[in-house]
Amino acid sequence: MKIQVVESVLKADAAAAANNRARFTAAGVLAVNVMSAPGSGKTTLLQQTLTALGPARCAVLVGDLQTTRDAERLGITGSAVTQINTGRGCHLSPAQVAAGLDTLTLAGIEYVFIENVGNMVCPAAHDLGEQRRAVLLSVPEGDDKVAKYPTLFQPADVILLTKTDLLSVVEFNRAIVLADLARINTHAPLIECAPKSGAGLAPWLTWLRAARAAI
Amino acid sequence: MKIQVVESVLKADAAAAANNRARFTAAGVLAVNVMSAPGSGKTTLLQQTLTALGPARCAVLVGDLQTTRDAERLGITGSAVTQINTGRGCHLSPAQVAAGLDTLTLAGIEYVFIENVGNMVCPAAHDLGEQRRAVLLSVPEGDDKVAKYPTLFQPADVILLTKTDLLSVVEFNRAIVLADLARINTHAPLIECAPKSGAGLAPWLTWLRAARAAI
Numbered sequence: 378m379k380i381q382v383v384e385s386v387l388k389a390d391a392a393a394a395a396n397n398r399a400r401f402t403a404a405g406v407l408a409v410n411v412m413s414a415p416g417s418g419k420t421t422l423l424q425q426t427l428t429a430l431g432p433a434r435c436a437v438l439v440g441d442l443q444t445t446r447d448a449e450r451l452g453i454t455g456s457a458v459t460q461i462n463t464g465r466g467c468h469l470s471p472a473q474v475a476a477g478l479d480t481l482t483l484a485g486i487e488y489v490f491i492e493n494v495g496n497m498v499c500p501a502a503h504d505l506g507e508q509r510r511a512v513l514l515s516v517p518e519g520d521d522k523v524a525k526y527p528t529l530f531q532p533a534d535v536i537l538l539t540k541t542d543l544l545s546v547v548e549f550n551r552a553i554v555l556a557d558l559a560r561i562n563t564h565a566p567l568i569e570c571a572p573k574s575g576a577g578l579a580p581w582l583t584w585l586r587a588a589r590a591a592i
Numbered sequence: 593m594k595i596q597v598v599e600s601v602l603k604a605d606a607a608a609a610a611n612n613r614a615r616f617t618a619a620g621v622l623a624v625n626v627m628s629a630p631g632s633g634k635t636t637l638l639q640q641t642l643t644a645l646g647p648a649r650c651a652v653l654v655g656d657l658q659t660t661r662d663a664e665r666l667g668i669t670g671s672a673v674t675q676i677n678t679g680r681g682c683h684l685s686p687a688q689v690a691a692g693l694d695t696l697t698l699a700g701i702e703y704v705f706i707e708n709v710g711n712m713v714c715p716a717a718h719d720l721g722e723q724r725r726a727v728l729l730s731v732p733e734g735d736d737k738v739a740k741y742p743t744l745f746q747p748a749d750v751i752l753l754t755k756t757d758l759l760s761v762v763e764f765n766r767a768i769v770l771a772d773l774a775r776i777n778t779h780a781p782l783i784e785c786a787p788k789s790g791a792g793l794a795p796w797l798t799w800l801r802a803a804r805a806a807i
Contacts, residue, residue, distance in 0.1 A: 548788075
């Protein structure tokens with residue numbers, strides 16, 4: 378008798394992720410897995426991003442344990458948005474993303490944003506089939522987070538330092554973040570922004586357009 | 593052939609948690625499992641708490657994926673502090689807490705604070721053998737977090753709303769938090785505080801002393 382429960386789950390996850398990636402690429406879609414701690418500004422950043430890129434060109438799959446609050450906020454832009462409730466699940470799985478993709482029509486869509494569950498640990502360990510990973514770090518979370526959560530920041534393709542409007546009211550030493558990134562991730566650009574005000578949106582849009590052109 | 597891998601792990605965890613709890617109670621120690629998102633102010637709150645309660649009466653077990661930064665910050669108070677590095681682990685386990693306890697001498701200790709990995713999902717699912725759970729929510733994380741992370745807030749014995757000094761500079765509607773708590777947790781007091789300044793520390797200390805008297 379052969380017991381291979383974990384192996385088969387891992388293989389199923391890898392196959393589901395590869396299948397998602399093939400669907401994105403075939404449709405000419407850039408899929409971005411957006412990850413961060415809870416409350417770093419993922420939804421606010423995406424609201425601004427959908428509006429700036431053109432809502433009809435974008436779709437969002439948004440993961441939360443419960444509620445449809447983020448989907449409601451994003452749906453106001455006019456983009457197609459599907460909420461994935463994970464119950465007690467601490468991250469999105471590639472199978473959940475596949476089920477979410479089944480609810481979307483990709484014709485005419487150029488960007489799919491996958492807003493992961495707010496969590497700096499578990500989502501980083503799960504390939505969803507995205508072509509790029511965006512990681513947010515908000516100023517009030519503190520300047521020690523890159524060193525404390527390297528598994529999230531190391532594979533990031535772009536890092537957004539959000540809520541920079543709070544730099545003047547909280548203690549935050551940007552040099553610590555830069556020094557930690559110099560050790561673990563030297564390929565991802567760091568974009569400073571304040572999504573509430575729209576500050577810093579332009580370099581993020583430039584990055585997205587270049588990433589889509591490269592797929 | 594009987595396969596009971598998951599069951600045996602769960603049993604081992606439950607036994608380890610029960611054993612930790614027995615050790616705490618036998619020593620007259622109140623153990624508090626402190627949980628929140630990354631950057632909510634757990635370490636700053638504990639720095640103030642150790643100093644106020646008397647560093648020699650307190651010990652801390654602090655969980656992080658990597659680094660000893662939190663242990664270094666807490667050790668300055670003079671309390672006994674042990675860092676538990678979880679590697680890729682998204683929460684502390686009762687076995688890790690037992691190993692941490694082995695590094696401490698509980699004689700003369702009245703309070704053991706277990707600072708969990710910054711994560712609003714996974715730590716909530718794991719009993720470490722604590723007698724009380726304290727959950728922090730920081731103002732800049734947003735007023736929607738109680739509804740979005742009910743598995744964390746529902747079993748909390750006390751909830752601390754931290755960084756209230758930022759209420760004047762970020763959008764945060766306290767009424768939403770109170771309405772969500774009224775649905776899922778009506779037994780835990782909500783203590784508003786700003787650990788950086790020490791505001792709100794007194795009711796937290798009162799709660800801790802009453803909780804210790806009740807074990």
